[in-house]
Amino acid sequence: MARFRTTGDAGWGRTAAAAVVSLIYFFPVLWIILTAFKTRADALAVPAKFFFVPTLDNFVRVFSRAGVGSDQEFSTGFDLFFFNSIFIAGSSVILALIIGTLAAYGFSRHPLRGNDTYLFIILTTRMLPPIVVIIPIFLMFRVTGLSGTYIGIIMLYTAFNLPFAIWMIKSFFDELNREVEDAARLDGSTEPRVFRLICLPQVKAGLAATAVFALILTWNEFLFALLLTGTETRTVPVAMARTIGGEIGVDWGLLAAIVCLFLIPVFVVTYALQNQLLRGVTFGTVRR
Amino acid sequence: MAATDTTAERGGAPAARGFNPVAWALAPERRGGLLVAPAIITLFVMNIFPLMWSLGLSFFNYRANRLTVPDFVWFRNFERVLTDDDVWERFQTTAIVVGSSVALQLVIGFALALLFAKSFPGRRILLMLVLTPMMLSFVAVGVFFKLFYEPTFGLVSQAVAIFTGEPFVVLSTPTGALIGIIVADAWMWSPFVMLLVLAGLVSVPKYLYEAAEIDRANWWRRFRTITFPYIKGLLLLAVLFRTIETFKLFDIVYLITQGGPGSSTETIAVYVYRMAFQYFRTSQASALAYIVLFVVIVLTSLYLYAVRRTSEAR
Numbered sequence: 001m002a003r004f005r006t007t008g009d010a011g012w013g014r015t016a017a018a019a020v021v022s023l024i025y026f027f028p029v030l031w032i033i034l035t036a037f038k039t040r041a042d043a044l045a046v047p048a049k050f051f052f053v054p055t056l057d058n059f060v061r062v063f064s065r066a067g068v069g070s071d072q073e074f075s076t077g078f079d080l081f082f083f084n085s086i087f088i089a090g091s092s093v094i095l096a097l098i099i100g101t102l103a104a105y106g107f108s109r110h111p112l113r114g115n116d117t118y119l120f121i122i123l124t125t126r127m128l129p130p131i132v133v134i135i136p137i138f139l140m141f142r143v144t145g146l147s148g149t150y151i152g153i154i155m156l157y158t159a160f161n162l163p164f165a166i167w168m169i170k171s172f173f174d175e176l177n178r179e180v181e182d183a184a185r186l187d188g189s190t191e192p193r194v195f196r197l198i199c200l201p202q203v204k205a206g207l208a209a210t211a212v213f214a215l216i217l218t219w220n221e222f223l224f225a226l227l228l229t230g231t232e233t234r235t236v237p238v239a240m241a242r243t244i245g246g247e248i249g250v251d252w253g254l255l256a257a258i259v260c261l262f263l264i265p266v267f268v269v270t271y272a273l274q275n276q277l278l279r280g281v282t283f284g285t286v287r288r
Numbered sequence: 289m290a291a292t293d294t295t296a297e298r299g300g301a302p303a304a305r306g307f308n309p310v311a312w313a314l315a316p317e318r319r320g321g322l323l324v325a326p327a328i329i330t331l332f333v334m335n336i337f338p339l340m341w342s343l344g345l346s347f348f349n350y351r352a353n354r355l356t357v358p359d360f361v362w363f364r365n366f367e368r369v370l371t372d373d374d375v376w377e378r379f380q381t382t383a384i385v386v387g388s389s390v391a392l393q394l395v396i397g398f399a400l401a402l403l404f405a406k407s408f409p410g411r412r413i414l415l416m417l418v419l420t421p422m423m424l425s426f427v428a429v430g431v432f433f434k435l436f437y438e439p440t441f442g443l444v445s446q447a448v449a450i451f452t453g454e455p456f457v458v459l460s461t462p463t464g465a466l467i468g469i470i471v472a473d474a475w476m477w478s479p480f481v482m483l484l485v486l487a488g489l490v491s492v493p494k495y496l497y498e499a500a501e502i503d504r505a506n507w508w509r510r511f512r513t514i515t516f517p518y519i520k521g522l523l524l525l526a527v528l529f530r531t532i533e534t535f536k537l538f539d540i541v542y543l544i545t546q547g548g549p550g551s552s553t554e555t556i557a558v559y560v561y562r563m564a565f566q567y568f569r570t571s572q573a574s575a576l577a578y579i580v581l582f583v584v585i586v587l588t589s590l591y592l593y594a595v596r597r598t599s600e601a602r
Contacts, residue, residue, distance in 0.1 A: 007490055010406035018403045018414055025400075026417040028432040028475065029424075031443070035435065044441050099326045106323025118324070120592065125335040127588045129536035131560045132577040135570060136338035136345065159334030162327055191319060220425035222539045227565070237427040241543060244434060252435060259428050270423045271416045278483045281422065285595045286484065286525060 029263070036256035043253040058257035078258065080232075081239040088150065088235060089218040092157035097211055099158070100165030105195060107166065108173035109181075119167070123283065126163035130223045138227055148230025156224055161214045164283055168213070171284030172206030173199060209276040216269050236262050339581075346575035353568040365575035375576065377551070378559040385470055385555060386534045392474035393530055394523075397481025404482070405489045422479040430543030433472040437544070462552030465545050469553050472540050477530060484526040488519030521598035528591040532584060556580055 010018070023030075035043050037054040062078050107115060137156065138147075146152030176199060184194050222237045229235060240262070243255055270277070278286055313322060346365050350358035369375055400418060404411065421429070436444050437458040448456035459465045496514045505513070538557035541547060547554035547562070554562070560580065564573035 006407035006411075007405045007492070007494070008407070010408040014403065014406060015408040015410075018408065019410070021400070021403055022414040022417045025475075026420065028436065029417075029420060032428075032432055032435065048441065048443055048446060099330060103324040103327035106320045110320030110323060112320045112324065115320075118328070120589075122327075122331065123592070124585055124588055125331055127532055127591075128339075128581055128584050129538075129557055129560075129577070131536070131538060131557045131564075132342065132581045133335060133338050134561075135564045135574055135577060136341035137334070138565075139570075140338060140341065155330075156334055159330050162330055166327060191316070216423055220423075220427075222425065222427050223561075237425050240427050240431065244431060244543065250434075252438075255431055256435075259431050262425065262428060266423045266425075267416070267420065270419050271412075274412065274415060274419070277419060277422075278487055281480055281483065282525070282529065285592075286487065286522065286598075 032256045032259050035252055036260045038253050038256075040251070040253055043256075058253040059261070061254055062257050062261065077234075078236075078239065081234055081236045082261070084229075084233055085219060085235040085237075088153055088157060088233070089215050091150075092154045092218055093161055093211055093214045095154070095158040096161035096165045096214060097207065100162055100210075101169055101200075101207065103162075104166050104169035104173055105199065108170050109199075119170075122163045122166055126160075126167075126283070134223060134227060137224075141228055147228055148233055150233055153225065153228055153233060156228065157218050157221070160221070160224070161218060164214055164217065165210055168210040168280065168284040169203065169206065171279065172203040172210075176202050209273055209280065212269050212273060213276070213280040216266060219265065342574040342577060345571050346578055348571050350571045351568050358571070361571075365572050366579070369572055369576045369579065374551075375556075375559070378554055378556045381466075381552070381554060382535060382537070382556045384466065385473070385537060385553075386531055389470045389473045389477075389534050390527060390530045392470065393478045393481045394527065396474065396478035397526070398485055400478065400482040401485035401489055404486060418482070419479045421476045422483075424476065426476075426539030427543060429472055429476050430540055433468065433540075433544055437468055459545055460549060462549060465549060465553045469537075469541055469544060472544060473534060473537060476540075477533070480530065481526045484522045485519055488522040489515065492518045521594070524594050525591065525598060528587060528594055532587045532591065535580075535584065535587070 034050075036058050037056070038049070038052055039055050039057065042049050042052045061076075063076060106112075107119060112118065141147035141152050144152075146155070181194050181198050184198055185191075189197075220237065221235075222241065225235045225238045226241070229238060236258070240255070240258055243258065244250060273280065312318075347360060347362060348358035349361050349365070404415060404418070436442050439445055439455060439457040439460075442458070444458055445456045457464075458468050492515060497510065500510045500514060536557050537555050538561065541553055541555050541558050542561070545553045547558050556576075557580070560573050560577050563569045563576065
């Protein structure tokens, strides 16, 4: 992967400034990470403690903790919620990627009449506020009994990821050098072969970037999951939101530990995909 | 594929050996349609059809928690929603949040981009730290800022208490809560603006700066005549994109303030949610959602227009 381009080398002054600013900017995340390693008393301390004896207790309690008034350990259900998040995001992204790659190839290489209109409508379905579609989808799921099932939420997330996948992957197909394909066609290659043996291998990295990006978007999604998952299919964001609200005293150490576990994939992706982020966040409309 | 092609040349009409539906469907002129069909079907079922349903709903007086047969009421829902002072108040709140947050994102994003435009050791790691907020879940951001704004041991409250000596509760006043929301949103999305500006900054040809050096152009002149023309297209994209997204702001508000105190931080998206799932005014919520949709479609068209112009200018 090529390095992010720059306009030259920075002096030590700018380097120091960038380091300081980055750390300040990152501070809210850092503070949560610190809180996750604090005991309950340390987390609530006034004035706030920056130095303390770290404990892993919160992370253990994410998955199982002692019940009130007894020593019996009970499960918090978070192992299930993490599984749900991974399973639901994983399946919907795979589906969206398969359907999206075909469509992107179609839009890029075999334009339909009104190609741009289709693409515009597809982008609009993604730009539109989730709140607009959620009302009928909620009713639709209630009628069909899809509410609270894996199939329902996976179908919905597939549709949620599809516009993104199509625009992203199309932007990769559009960039390919067509001369190779045309040469293959002249030599009598059939269209499926051109797609499978020439185009697809060239956009492999792009597909990977799209997949990972869609994974994070789905992993983070909240509103659909809030309204359409049940106790058995609940994802981590919904479970986290329930931990904040409701109870009178929020157990901040515990909540911070959940957030930390939830953030690990996000860090990995942000680091690994740095050069594709721009394209990702703009749905492939800005490339460079 | 040769057989397919000949069938297609006959226009798909039943030939001597009979009509072959598979060959008809696979004909080259239908290839584009065939490739995009699964995507269109999925989007139709999960997006377009629900949209048509809610358009239908918006013309009835349907309530999701009642069993009475809904009446057809023409445009009365739209009428009621558009003449409702509450709705306009929510639009106003949304406009304030969008305006201030996007402005803040532009300033911070720009400053960050200037810092990161040059290469230095550890740049990749630091860039990751700065870019992380953008990749976070709204729920995680909500948790961060709820912890910061916590009345007794939250860092913001503690910091203010040092100067005033009194406990400070950020979210207790309408202005405080609004600022709290704006700061959280701006923190999360400034890296987005930074990414776009950075892309613009690194695309400026170096020889222009060298020429300016020879002409002894000052900093402001260099910025205005060289840098700005290269980034203005991307800047416009950033503003439009962030405006669309902030206009839909739901999760952060829902998690940090629930729209309170009172209704001071209730954005239009939160209001639609309340209307639909708490007050069960399903039809009115659909009508309002359609008005929101209309605004988003206009903004999206503008965005795509800007994208096209930016890529042509390059």
